[in-house]
Amino acid sequence: MFKVTSSTSATQNNFIKHDSAMLNQFYGTNDVVPYWVADMDFPIANPITQELQRLVDREVYAYEFDSSRVFAAIARWNETAHNLSLDPNHFVQVPGVLSAIALLIREFTQQGDGVLIQTPVYHQFRRLIESAGRVVAGNSLKIEDGHYTIDFDDFEQQLKRGNAKMVLLCNPHNPVGRVWTRSELQTMVDIARRYDVIIVSDEIHADIVFDDHTFTSIVSLRYEKAVSIIGSPAKNFGLNSIANGYIYTDNDALYQQIKSTVSSLAIDHGNALTTYATIAAYEKGREWFEGYLQYTQTTVHWIAEFVASSLPDITMYKPEGTNQIWFDFSKLQLAPDTLKSLLVNEAKMGLTPGAWFGETNPNYYRMNIAVDREQIQASFARLHTAINSL
Numbered sequence: 001m002f003k004v005t006s007s008t009s010a011t012q013n014n015f016i017k018h019d020s021a022m023l024n025q026f027y028g029t030n031d032v033v034p035y036w037v038a039d040m041d042f043p044i045a046n047p048i049t050q051e052l053q054r055l056v057d058r059e060v061y062a063y064e065f066d067s068s069r070v071f072a073a074i075a076r077w078n079e080t081a082h083n084l085s086l087d088p089n090h091f092v093q094v095p096g097v098l099s100a101i102a103l104l105i106r107e108f109t110q111q112g113d114g115v116l117i118q119t120p121v122y123h124q125f126r127r128l129i130e131s132a133g134r135v136v137a138g139n140s141l142k143i144e145d146g147h148y149t150i151d152f153d154d155f156e157q158q159l160k161r162g163n164a165k166m167v168l169l170c171n172p173h174n175p176v177g178r179v180w181t182r183s184e185l186q187t188m189v190d191i192a193r194r195y196d197v198i199i200v201s202d203e204i205h206a207d208i209v210f211d212d213h214t215f216t217s218i219v220s221l222r223y224e225k226a227v228s229i230i231g232s233p234a235k236n237f238g239l240n241s242i243a244n245g246y247i248y249t250d251n252d253a254l255y256q257q258i259k260s261t262v263s264s265l266a267i268d269h270g271n272a273l274t275t276y277a278t279i280a281a282y283e284k285g286r287e288w289f290e291g292y293l294q295y296t297q298t299t300v301h302w303i304a305e306f307v308a309s310s311l312p313d314i315t316m317y318k319p320e321g322t323n324q325i326w327f328d329f330s331k332l333q334l335a336p337d338t339l340k341s342l343l344v345n346e347a348k349m350g351l352t353p354g355a356w357f358g359e360t361n362p363n364y365y366r367m368n369i370a371v372d373r374e375q376i377q378a379s380f381a382r383l384h385t386a387i388n389s390l
């Protein structure tokens with residue numbers, strides 16, 4: 001069963017989000033509640049713990065990787081959760097989602113080529129593109145009626161100009177929280193097909209979808225040049241530091257090409273802990289996951305109501321998915337340093353600055369909400385007091 005409180009507080013951990021040096025570097029103090037890293041504080045599903053316990057207890061780590069059972073478990077989960085049919089023989093396992101992206105960029109583009117991303121977007125996309133010697137083709141998202149949408153004219157122009165050789169999607173989108181609809185994805189596919197451009201879709205947040213929104217994987221659109229990175233148990237099951245990445249495509253030629261490159265690098269399997277934790281998550285973690293999703297959704301609703309009723313000068317982009325919320329503090333009309341000081345020193349909230357994601361307006365911040373709701377409520381109470389005393 002899903003529960004909120006963990007027993008880790010008394011133990012010694014090196015969790016990045018609590019790292020004092022990093023907090024001091026970003027916020028000038030470590031006296032903030034860290035809402036910046038997209039991971040969760042909750043104890044993981046008990047079947048995963050039991051499986052890890054089994055491996056630890058046996059004290060033997062002979063070579064053992066059961067990739068086919070992992071792929072089958074991920075495929076079955078997606079069939080049930082998203083009515084998505086995936087062929088277990090078309091997955092390629094790599095160490096993580098970011099390694100998958102780095103590898104696909106190198107495999108399908110050349111030095112100097114453009115890779116299209118929809119900004120503001122998860123900051124590591126830019127880093128991976130640029131560190132591979134490729135160029136970011138920024139397709140800025142638009143805000144229409146308080147809702148993020150895709151600028152399809154610009155999207156098409158970028159592909160037409162011929163500089164962008166790959167589209168790197170984030171679906172559900174971190175940080176703006178959109179879950180791209182089938183019709184939006186279809187429009188992107190239609191354009192990509194016209195210019196023969198590959199689409200790689202990072203679907204790490206696929207299961208974290210709220211209310212009546214529906215996740216649609218790029219592979220369900222039957223575009224021959226579509227690759228998805230789906231099935232990582234990092235965000236849905238809180239296995240961030242032991243999750244693998246899974247590359248999936250229906251296209252046999254693309255699959256063979258990716259598989260051959262990954263196996264030539266000898267990185268095509270997980271370790272036993274990762275493998276069996278992932279199988280346990282997808283085979284036995286449903287009840288826990290439903291509890292987690294319900295809890296997160298209630299948190300989203302609580303924040304939305306609090307902001308609407310008590311913080312009218314804060315714009316919240318209510319997420320359709322992901323465990324992140326994207327805020328705009330522009331209406332407070334504060335100088336960037338004053339806003340930062342209000343958030344850090346008075347509300348004691350360690351949010352991620354929008355600039356990380358390529359947002360040019362300094363009033364934007366992202367908040368990770370996969371934490372105890374009472375802690376979030378206390379943070380918002382402090383924020384309310386701080387804003388009222390401006």
Ligand SMILES: Cc1ncc(COP(=O)(O)O)c(C=O)c1O
Pocket residue numbers: 038095096097098099122170174202204232234240243244245
């Ligand atoms: C969109 C997105 N992709 C990838 C990652 C990281 O994936 P991994 O740790 O498997 O490399 C994150 C983590 O926050 C993310 O939000």
